[in-house]
Amino acid sequence: MEQHPRRLLTIVTESSIESHLLRHIERWGAHGYTITEARGKGARGVREGNWEANRNLRIEVVCDDATADRIAAGLREHYYDNYAMILYTCDVDVLRPEKF
Amino acid sequence: MEQHPRRLLTIVTESSIESHLLRHIERWGAHGYTITEARGKGARGVREGNWEANRNLRIEVVCDDATADRIAAGLREHYYDNYAMILYTCDVDVLRPEKF
Amino acid sequence: MEQHPRRLLTIVTESSIESHLLRHIERWGAHGYTITEARGKGARGVREGNWEANRNLRIEVVCDDATADRIAAGLREHYYDNYAMILYTCDVDVLRPEKF
Amino acid sequence: MDPVVLFFLLGVTAGILRSELRLPVQVYELLSILLLLAIGMKGGIELARQPFLELLGQMVAVVAMGFILPLLSFPVLLRFGRLPRADAASIAAHYGSVSVGTFAVVVAYLGSRDIDFEAYMPLFVVLLEIPAILVGIVLAKGLVGGERLRESAHEVLLGKSIVLLVGGLLIGWIAGADGLAKLAPLFFDPFQGLLALFLLEMGLVTASQIGTLRRYGFFLLAFGVLTPVFSAMIGLGLGWLLGLSVGGAVVLATLAASASYIAVPAAMRISVPEANPALSLAASLGVTFPFNVLVGIPLYHWLAGQLYALIGAA
Amino acid sequence: MDPVVLFFLLGVTAGILRSELRLPVQVYELLSILLLLAIGMKGGIELARQPFLELLGQMVAVVAMGFILPLLSFPVLLRFGRLPRADAASIAAHYGSVSVGTFAVVVAYLGSRDIDFEAYMPLFVVLLEIPAILVGIVLAKGLVGGERLRESAHEVLLGKSIVLLVGGLLIGWIAGADGLAKLAPLFFDPFQGLLALFLLEMGLVTASQIGTLRRYGFFLLAFGVLTPVFSAMIGLGLGWLLGLSVGGAVVLATLAASASYIAVPAAMRISVPEANPALSLAASLGVTFPFNVLVGIPLYHWLAGQLYALIGAA
Amino acid sequence: MDPVVLFFLLGVTAGILRSELRLPVQVYELLSILLLLAIGMKGGIELARQPFLELLGQMVAVVAMGFILPLLSFPVLLRFGRLPRADAASIAAHYGSVSVGTFAVVVAYLGSRDIDFEAYMPLFVVLLEIPAILVGIVLAKGLVGGERLRESAHEVLLGKSIVLLVGGLLIGWIAGADGLAKLAPLFFDPFQGLLALFLLEMGLVTASQIGTLRRYGFFLLAFGVLTPVFSAMIGLGLGWLLGLSVGGAVVLATLAASASYIAVPAAMRISVPEANPALSLAASLGVTFPFNVLVGIPLYHWLAGQLYALIGAA
């Protein structure tokens, strides 16, 4: 089966910034995203997700390398210092490369 | 630690086709799957997940390469044209290879 | 953009053991984790997630190789035989290596 | 204006202004489960009072209407809408079937005006849900093998809304008004409040259809307004022929006028996947639902009054 | 038949027919929170009326029953069921403990027949939840170190159901009937409705146990029907000895007959992980729960009538 | 003690003991939607009875208080708390705004003591939510460009709580008491029960703030107790000046004393992201909310009694 390499960028962060963040991500070149509700623990403590102020989102974006870099750089500049957030990328293969 | 390479296939699609899709996936050789509720945006617009007609599922299948190819081909044939759907695969290591 | 390789360890298991499992994972060296609610099917049957006894969790830990191995070994020793559980790891890149 | 309608307007407004207001989908599900069970049980209580056989004639006539309505709108959609066959069939199925939410609104409307109607009407809701789906599938696919149609029928019959409506009907039938009195504080007393919340959510969803509407333009809008009025007149006429009260005729007219946005979309997604769901939802939810709630129901009430004044009860 | 039981049957039927009907797990959680708090508060209101010390004797006897019941069923499971030690211990714990859902059904059953019972019964629900769990752990693991047992006890005592039942009891005790009157429209008036929805969900879950049942076959089925009848007779006898009213004896019999499917499974999963949870759930939820709801409770009622007619109140 | 307060204590206790009790976040959302709509509608019903213009003076005075309160606490936070500018501004905004949960508790408190108050008070809740947020942003960022401030204002105005409160107000205004009577079984009758559940959840969340509190120590604790008392006295005085009844003055005092934990945290997270949300939540939710619920409201009631006895109504 023909495969096309892309990057999968996963962000876990506070749900309070959802709409801002999505607007930014699209501006930086993402063609789509997938969101799941999450909770967790990290450097900024436990985020139990039982209440509006401590819910996390897990956002996935499949995109090309350049877009992934642009998004990562943008997040570092605009969000990293002030928000509970982690970000990681990994290599994936997709079927319809024109979508991403 | 001993590791065994497998493929992780992730599908994001409309929740309305869940039972059909799962039946297909098992027929094509998956030994298991994991589902999380999701929402998102893609070529077919925003799917907010606030209502039965616009909920997404995120389905993960860990399997061997042949099964992954079979599932991907099957999805392409039966679902790709008519449903909001993306699919990507990535390489993972598992502990108990006989399960997958 | 500077990238730092780490491992992403994903566990899918019964939600009933959540607090025990998280305590273990932290003891074995994880600096954080992300949890999403899940359901699925595997060797131990369908876990529909419609009721407290059959809910799954999907737990992700980003960590270094040694920690991933320690966690995997610990899970194999303490949980594998008696609980519905799968585990897989994959290579990811992170931005702020000191966090993980 | 009924307060439940105000909740709908609040939802639409919040949606259009892009407010952060969201109802969790689980709340939506709880509301629809409660409403469907309550409607079913109310109908069942009434069925227990009614000799079932007397209703058989009415039931056959109503089912016939469910088969005919989509056949009437299909050619319009094909010719004037210039829609692909699958889309025309799917939209026809939506409009031939019914919207339980709209039914609840007309019940609330008549209730707050103390207008009686035949209390077994929920039975007609159940009966009208299904035929249009079958017609839609046949229109899209031709006379598909019995296998395929049977699978689809199976799916529709076991969909959430039919199971809850029919289950409620049977429970109401078996337990009767006395048996269910104890359930009233959850299912019957707060009915209007539950409907208000449900309409708040439907308002938010309706607002999100506006984008699609703009893209597909004038035809959908016109179709979404004219079809219900036309179907309502058929429903009204049938109600009159069947000897229903004015209230009953208004309900039947509203059922005919309403377009499904729960059961039919789910069925079409599986059985006619090549139909674009955005189109049919934009019409049924973005145009027809608000039209019926805000304008249609009072209009059908007025029309019924005219008709019954003119000709007298059948 | 009580309408709440009809909801259970609706759930079972929908599950067996593989309908698309699902209740969101959050609705299930909300229902169980409301039911547990309501049951606790009702018991607490009654405790406030009752000199606590007078109940001490009854409480000790009931706790003793909680320790004895699992000891009786354990050897049966080992020998006739040929089950591994851990499974036998776990199932014994399930059957020695109680099901709050079944308790709610018997309360509804007696209520709709206007049969009085000692209103402090929720206290016994709390007391019976725990001992069998401790017995089960000891049966599975031997006399484990105090550390291990203390950890398990801690877990059980702070589990959701105990916290809500005990919390409700205390709130009812402190606030009394007058204080809680304002809470009635949420907790007490819709109780039967909430129970009906809860049973709908339990019906769906019950249906999903049938696969396991088929696999493990006849023994589980027989055990799941005979044990409750046997335990009910012990409960009935104890109720008679303690001087309970007929209604009270029926409740105690039902508590003895019921098998836990919430608190105990959670505790066993942690404390006796090698026990297969599918087995115990298939028995307690797939056999005993429907048996009690459909057949058992009326049977225990009839038995109590016979007993009290024969021997007279103690 | 009010039973709703007992639910709060149950939540706090369960949280501190690390019980497994959790309320699904969707239940929390449903509860807050119902409470906000109910409060709004009650206020709106009253507004419909009141000539709007007569209230204008009071409204201006209340808004002025909303601007002044954060300006008073800001220097305290900067100097005595030695907090960074952003944190001081954010906390000041929290305390200048209001907590709808606390408002609901004071309403329940007065209700169960049959003390009347001006029923249009929900209007003041809406009015007090916003000014402090604007002040907080200006304190943190200086007189930011109109663009930035406008964006923030837009966000606050369209946040969930304002939309539901204002929406409820309007619906109540338009439909009036008669129109909304049918909604009472969902929104008004179970109000105390819904509030009890909400406080159970807030108790659990409060317990989870204790860790942060311990880390930031004594200052937050003192600030969280003294500020509400001080603000309450301002609110009390203003209530007296505006000619409110004793009950009305107690409500206004409680509004002044309460600190936001829903609308303001969300706004600050976006507009003053460098402020640490753990700090402000630990103070407002971990200290001030329980203080007001347990001690503050009775204290303000007592103070109001003293004041009105001493000086007489204005």
Ligand SMILES: Nc1ncnc2c1ncn2[C@@H]1O[C@H](COP(=O)(O)O)[C@@H](O)[C@H]1O
């Ligand atoms: N090592 C980790 N592995 C997985 N998820 C993490 C990790 N660290 C943090 N997270 C997630 O990212 C969120 C924000 O992290 P932080 O900014 O470190 O508090 C947490 O609430 C977790 O959900």
Ligand SMILES: Nc1ncnc2c1ncn2[C@@H]1O[C@H](COP(=O)(O)O)[C@@H](O)[C@H]1O
């Ligand atoms: N580039 C992307 N990255 C992540 N998720 C995506 C992407 N594109 C689409 N999706 C997800 O896949 C669903 C269906 O996509 P589509 O068929 O493109 O509308 C969307 O609703 C998203 O949840």
Ligand SMILES: Nc1ncnc2c1ncn2[C@@H]1O[C@H](COP(=O)(O)O)[C@@H](O)[C@H]1O
């Ligand atoms: N092949 C698989 N792919 C993805 N998820 C799986 C797979 N097998 C099992 N799972 C998940 O892991 C859980 C436990 O698996 P098991 O122990 O095999 O029953 C299941 O309920 C699924 O959610």
Ligand code: NA
């Ligand atoms: Na119709």
Ligand code: NA
């Ligand atoms: Na028992």
Ligand code: NA
């Ligand atoms: Na304040």
